[in-house]
Amino acid sequence: MNQIQGPCSNLSSQKLNKKSEESCYKTLKQIGAINNLKKFGDFQSCDNLFNQTSSRKKEGDKLRKDNYSRVNAQQKFDIQLRNEIQYKDYFIGGIKDIISKEKCSQNLKQMCIDQINQIYKNVTYKDLYFNSKKQLHNIILTKKYSIAIDLDETLVHSEELKPNRRYDFQNQQFGIFIRPYCLQFLQMLNKYANLFIFTSSNIKYATTIMQILDPLKEIFQGLFFRDHCTILQDNTQVKDIKIISNDLTKIILIDNNPQCFIPQPFNGIPIIPFIDNKADKELLILYQFIEREIFSAEDVQQVIKRFFQFQQFRQFENGMQAFQILYN
Known part of the structure; x- marks a missing residue:
C-alpha cells in the first residue's frame, strides 16, 4: 500500500x-x-x-x-x-383671606360675606316645620358614609359664554370652569363613601354637568336636583339629606350655600365659592379634613359641631358681627 x-x-x-x-x-x-x-x-x-x-x-x-x-x-x-395645606384653618381661614385682600374681586368678597350671614341663618332658624321630602327607598348604600355634593360654585362655575374666555367645557348655552383637583377629589372620596350630586339647578343642566364629571358613571350613585329641594315659608330653598338616608351620623352635605343646611345644621360642610381661580386648593384642603376627621367618626355631626363651632353665632345679632368678633 x-x-x-x-x-x-x-x-x-x-x-x-x-x-x-x-x-x-x-x-x-x-x-x-x-x-x-x-x-x-x-x-x-x-x-x-x-x-x-x-x-x-x-x-x-x-x-x-x-x-x-x-x-x-x-x-x-x-x-x-x-x-x-393646613386643614385646621379650613373655610374660615379662607374667608378671612379673601375679605382682607384688596386684589380679590368684589363679587367674590360679597359671596363670602353672604356665606357668613347664611351660616347665621342656618344655626338660628326657628321654623322646624318645613315640608320635608320623603326618603327615596330605592337607594342602596354600599359604603359606611354618604356624601351629597353641590355643583355650582362648589365643583364647577358656569356662566353665559363670553368672548376670550377659555372654558373647560362649553356648549351653545353656557361655558363651565371645573374646580382644580375636582376629579381627584371625587375619585378619592368614592373609595370610602357613597357619592351623590345635590343641586338646586334643573335636571337638564345637572345631568349635563354630571356627565362631564363622571362620563363612565363610576363615581356618583345618584342625582338630586331642584325638584328634590325643600322650600321654606320665606321661600328659601334648602336641601334635606334625609331623602338619601335617615342615619344622620354617617352623611354630610358639601355646599357653598350654608343656608342649604337648615334641615340638618350639623351635617353640612361649607366651602368657599369657586369662580375661575386656577390656583384654588380648597378641594385638597377639604379632602384632608374629610379623610382625617369624618372618615374616622362614628357621628359626623359631633365632628362638624366641634370643628366649626358655628353654634357660637347664636349669641350675636347677625353673621358678620359674629365673624368680626369671633375670628378677628
Whole structure:
C-alpha cells in the first residue's frame, strides 16, 4: 500500500477522518441555518425585525422613563401641597383671606360675606316645620358614609359664554370652569363613601354637568336636583339629606350655600365659592379634613359641631358681627 504524500502525510488516517467529520458537521450546520432563512430577503426581514424590536424597546424604555418621571414629579408635588395645606384653618381661614385682600374681586368678597350671614341663618332658624321630602327607598348604600355634593360654585362655575374666555367645557348655552383637583377629589372620596350630586339647578343642566364629571358613571350613585329641594315659608330653598338616608351620623352635605343646611345644621360642610381661580386648593384642603376627621367618626355631626363651632353665632345679632368678633 502506498504511503500518503503531501501536507497530510504526518496525520494518521483516524485523525484525518475525525477532522473531516468535524468540518462536514460545521458545514452542514451552516447550510441548515441558511436553508432556514432560505433567501436574501429573509436576511433583510430579520434585520428589519431586529431594528423594529430594538426601536420598540427604546420607545418602551423612554415611555416608562417618562411615566416614572411624571408620577415621581406628581408625587413630589402632592407631598409639597400636603405640607402646605393646613386643614385646621379650613373655610374660615379662607374667608378671612379673601375679605382682607384688596386684589380679590368684589363679587367674590360679597359671596363670602353672604356665606357668613347664611351660616347665621342656618344655626338660628326657628321654623322646624318645613315640608320635608320623603326618603327615596330605592337607594342602596354600599359604603359606611354618604356624601351629597353641590355643583355650582362648589365643583364647577358656569356662566353665559363670553368672548376670550377659555372654558373647560362649553356648549351653545353656557361655558363651565371645573374646580382644580375636582376629579381627584371625587375619585378619592368614592373609595370610602357613597357619592351623590345635590343641586338646586334643573335636571337638564345637572345631568349635563354630571356627565362631564363622571362620563363612565363610576363615581356618583345618584342625582338630586331642584325638584328634590325643600322650600321654606320665606321661600328659601334648602336641601334635606334625609331623602338619601335617615342615619344622620354617617352623611354630610358639601355646599357653598350654608343656608342649604337648615334641615340638618350639623351635617353640612361649607366651602368657599369657586369662580375661575386656577390656583384654588380648597378641594385638597377639604379632602384632608374629610379623610382625617369624618372618615374616622362614628357621628359626623359631633365632628362638624366641634370643628366649626358655628353654634357660637347664636349669641350675636347677625353673621358678620359674629365673624368680626369671633375670628378677628
